[in-house]
Ligand code: SF4
């Protein structure tokens with residue numbers, strides 16, 4: 001339906017449902033269009049995604065278009081919205097309605113089925129969840145013996161590249177003398193992807209099961225490798241227990257460095273450009289901890305890209321986009337690796353594009369390969385491991 005059409009039909013039922021799911025958030029919007037101008041789709045497509053028009057449709061209770069599924073929930077638009085509209089939340093709500101109407105795009109139902117059968121989005125057997133750690137002798141978490149639970153997450157459990165990040169973090173924890181355990185094959189999913197693709201009822205079901213596991217295992221301090229897991233545990237989960245404290249691993253490393261438990265002492269002549277993950281920088285206003293960690297590493301010089309901190313540029317992997325096809329030439333990560341290359345040209349030692357998120361890692365490395373670049377992409381945990 002075209003908003004320019006002289007006649008269109010308002011759907012009261014849809015409008016009521018949208019109001020119920022969004023808490024009337026869209027009413028705050030005064031149609032300035034800043035969201036459309038800041039959305040990164042404008043950088044990779046001739047035509048931007050008209051976020052403003054989406055919000056207008058929500059205000060009026062009109063059908064939305066398939067572009068609904070393009071949103072990576074990166075929250076760039078929210079950061080600039082003068083009315084503080086929770087735009088990513090509205091997109092999630094619209095997706096929830098699309099699920100109710102069986103209108104989700106191909107590819108997403110299989111993601112949910114995989115979670116249902118396998119407890120992971122990677123269509124891998126749950127029994128293999130701890131295979132990445134088979135030679136690392138990591139104990140099963142015991143609250144009597146361990147300071148923290150290392151929440152590994154699906155990507156670091158099953159993706160070959162991200163498994164190396166998990167192994168590096170284990171090395172770093174051991175160097176700092178931290179006592180820790182994992183849940184191994186019993187590690188439950190966080191459900192972050194399910195929340196982002198808008199299937200709220202399934203997310204609630206998964207979250208309830210995961211909370212039960214955390215309660216039974218006595219989990220208090222949880223360190224997550226992925227900002228998506230950290231975000232969902234911190235901001236979207238029901239009550240777990242008194243004292244339950246989820247942290248992203250960079251926040252924990254910053255603490256270990258500050259209290260002197262972690263002492264990096266091998267200089268690494270490197271220039272590093274840091275890709276702030278959206279789910280750290282914008283959804284959780286955390287831009288400081290990763291930089292404090294990098295600043296504490298001997299021989300590391302941090303340089304900032306054109307988009308940095310809360311103005312970071314999304315890698316394109318959030319909001320379920322990891323599981324949907326993105327046309328070549330339309331990947332945000334292509335723009336991002338070029339930005340990194342630009343600020344790293346003057347590097348005299350090793351030039352590294354750093355991140356602290358498994359989705360960023362996968363998207364950025366794909367872009368580096370597709371563009372035949374020589375740029376090295378590393379996770380902060382890997383960089384720290386090189387200095388101990
Ligand atoms: S930036 Fe905010 S107020 Fe402006 S059009 Fe977008 S949602 Fe509405």
Ligand code: SF4
Nearest residue numbers: 039071072074075077
């Ligand atoms: S959350 Fe990100 S991708 Fe989604 S509409 Fe806003 S700026 Fe665009």
